Amino acid sequence: GEITVSAAASLTNAFREIAGAYEAQHPGGKVALNFAASGVLLQQMAKGAPVDVFASADQETMDMAVQQGLVKAAARRDFARNTLQVVVPADSKLALKGLPDLTQAAVSKIAIGNPASVPVGRYARHALEAARLWPLLETKAIHTQNVRQSLDYVARGEVDAGFVYATDAALMPGKVRVAFSVPLDTAILYPIARTAASTNGAEASRFVNFIASRAGQAILAKYGFQQP
């Protein structure tokens, strides 16, 4: 049967390929993909959107889904891991080695996903707070709506540095340069789950299993995601 999969925007490229592979392996199964920011996906489900599988870019969004009864806690599982990186424009003269270097006067604008709603921004904020740098850097922050907007700003040289996922940084090797990876005390783990309201539970579970399978993981790895 047909299932609808709502997935975080950062999974767009990888999930498109996975859906194709899944449909090839399971004739008769059909996957309708719906991409948006994780928060938007949550709201759609909360208001009754007919979704069978939900994949978010962070644990917090999935936590909320569980709290709201959209997803059973038992149904969720982590399927991919990502790394947070600071990138600079490819032609940047800055030599940044770690978070404290961001306080240099030469760094005047930093793209950070809006911590209020964008997971990548939330991770960045956690890291900066842990390093006691958040108050210092808050005034330099340019809040973006998602990780791709941060990446774009860096690529265009509109900002001096930006926080992005490794998977995104890998998309624009000629335009951005990875300055350093940001150490985090909580890992960036992507959870996926069959929804409680799914009308096609069997197919949904089969798709979730496929993601966790060797074939699914291989495709995710191809796009730079690590195993959970």
Place this chain on the structure above:
Amino acid sequence: MLFDIDIDKTLRSGQRSFYLRLRLRSAHRRIVILGPSGAGKSISLQAIAGLLRPDHGHIRLDGRSLFDAAAGIDLAPQQRRLGYLFQDYALFPHLNVRQNIAFGLTGGWRNPPADAGGAAVDYWLDAFGLRPMARQMPAELSGGQRQRTALARALVAQPRALLLDEPFAALDPALRVTLRQELDHLQRELQVPMILITHDQEDAAMFGEQVLRMQDGAVEMAPDGSDAAALIGF
């Protein structure tokens, strides 16, 4: 009584106000209203046609109440079935001459086609010399051609009464004679009551079974042609 009208109406524009007081009882079929510019002639016709609501009074035509403030009667213009030639024609700018004339003949939601026909339309096109410009739009007409189109439009649907506001003012004398005869002919044939506003003595002579003079919003007198059955109240 063919005409039994007794209305008043105050029009206001800024400081100025204009007070119309129209009383007219007459058994004549053809009434001509004369009067200086601004006397209230056009406004009177508008009230009769149902385009201007009088403040008080009544309007009865041939025994039928079109308006009666006391009885709460106020027929919509559509129900009055009158033929009205507006002083400034009010031609439909998006329709050609033929369509303008045929406008009232079809009741549906669509305008008559560009070559709208019927014997009646053709008759008036010929009678008023409009045949060559039947497919021209109003903006492409001369002043007299517009007036003739508007007159034809008012006459073609066989209305229950005719209200004509200076119907020949834009025409040359020769054409005036022809059109007067056409109108005379039509009126005699259908025996339709008619009120005609004019500044032209010849119009008055030809159509004025009763001639009224308006001045400052009021009918002044019935100087000539009045007969015993006609009472002009004041």
Place this chain on the structure above:
Amino acid sequence: MLFDIDIDKTLRSGQRSFYLRLRLRSAHRRIVILGPSGAGKSISLQAIAGLLRPDHGHIRLDGRSLFDAAAGIDLAPQQRRLGYLFQDYALFPHLNVRQNIAFGLTGGWRNPPADAGGAAVDYWLDAFGLRPMARQMPAELSGGQRQRTALARALVAQPRALLLDEPFAALDPALRVTLRQELDHLQRELQVPMILITHDQEDAAMFGEQVLRMQDGAVEMAPDGSDAAALIGF
């Protein structure tokens, strides 16, 4: 020659075309054009005023070339400085009577104020009996009041020539007499050349130093009042 006009122009509307052939040489200051409806009278005035571009020929007024196809001259209407009364008035609907009359007196980017004044405006308001409705909008005027407003607007700016298209058609006989006298007075005082279109014999008698008859787009003859200096070409 005061008037030296020799133009032609073809107007088209669908199948129908109208051919205007206007030749007029005259040393008279006052010219009256008579002719049946649709003869081309209004169109002739439009061409002279610069609102309709002739296909060929020239228009000279008092020695000044307004249009000359051969010489490539085509003065903008603004530069011609004429007073033109449109047959259908063309009053500015957003301006009151006073503002309409004063419109041409102020050249700036703002319209004259609602109480626009100056002795000239007041003079014509009084002369044409428009003082009581000076603040009314055109939509609130009677037909004759509109025509008088339009006439005052054309006269007030002391134009170099007057083009009047049936200036008294909507007026009652008494008012016609008054306004004719006013116009006569003004014209004599300023000695301004004038072309007047009318269907009224009395207009022709009063203003027709030379009377032209148009028919089917062409000037036909100079039946009366013509003198040796006037040559009407064909």
Place this chain on the structure above:
Amino acid sequence: MDAAWIALALSLKVAAWATAINLVFGVGIGFLLARRRFPGRDLLDTLLTLPMVLPPTVLGYYLLVLIGRRGWLGAWLQEHFGINLIFTWQAAVLAAAIVAFPLVFKPARAAFEAVDGQLEQAARVLGISEMAIFFRVSLPLAWRGILAGLLLAFARALGEFGATLMVAGSIPGKTQTLSVAVYEAVQAGQDGLANLLVLITSTVCVAVLLAAGWLAPGHSGRRA
């Protein structure tokens, strides 16, 4: 590239329906506001303009609250008709129609107000019913202004993605309109694809608008 054509077809379907809906309601309400005088008319006019002022995503959110399975309208539809609008192309139509609605009714009102009332009076005297007058006099004479609004609404509906994304989602082949696809291509850093999709959208839009401008009856509406 097949996906692009499917998205295009979907976009055109959605925009056409949204425009058709607005033709009826926008023109109708524009006419009523122009002709009927009632207390609060200006306030109503302004309230009806509000879909313009809300960011489409926010509008989409409220729409979701309303027609979602747990919204009162959505629950009612579900219960009585078994209809669930979320994630359907009909939801995209609804979103686009609401977003574009002010673009039609406001110019329509202005256009109807500019129609010379005397012409409607003349039609009345000729015995034509009010409804027929609307179709035969008022509408043709106001048509230019209305058409301008309709074309704007069509373009807006074609470009709508914020509200659409919320209520219809972005399911390729089902609810992913061209503009949502463009948005996602830009987000995904696929500049080449984005440019191509923008080119397609723009070309189609220009073609449709030009055709509409030429085909639609273009009464010039000059007064006689």
Place this chain on the structure above:
Amino acid sequence: MDAAWIALALSLKVAAWATAINLVFGVGIGFLLARRRFPGRDLLDTLLTLPMVLPPTVLGYYLLVLIGRRGWLGAWLQEHFGINLIFTWQAAVLAAAIVAFPLVFKPARAAFEAVDGQLEQAARVLGISEMAIFFRVSLPLAWRGILAGLLLAFARALGEFGATLMVAGSIPGKTQTLSVAVYEAVQAGQDGLANLLVLITSTVCVAVLLAAGWLAPGHSGRRA
């Protein structure tokens, strides 16, 4: 809640500037398209409608490409004037102005086309310059239609967030307009805040539109 008032003030500033710019260019271009005949006029008209058809985010993306530090216009501005528009409120004005432009010029064109040409002719004969005729005859008579477009444009500018977000960023107190704030609140699931901000936006918008409708000269433009 102070933040909301700052965002509101910024929103009003941006919308007012964008509307003012469109008043000049939208009305000017609408007039030229209505009066001048030239080959490709309809095509130009349609091309100018394109800002409607692009999703605002995409429009913002192209604007970024154009006026960004590496865009050709941006680079030129930077080099000659030392101006960098990105992340400034002026960029928000630019975005809002472009997005709302079609809303002004198209109704304006339709309104100018509905003005009786004979009245302009009459003014010409009276010796009034073309420029003065525009201000004294054409503009007042077309004003209703133009005003409808301007009010739509103001509302649209107030609600604009897609393109704004791209080029102006969302810097609280500097470039975070109310609609961006609403959008972010909705995204963050802060329903209470979102509702409050929407209420503020809507109230202010209704107040401004009502005031504009009453204060603006409202010539009814009926023909005499």
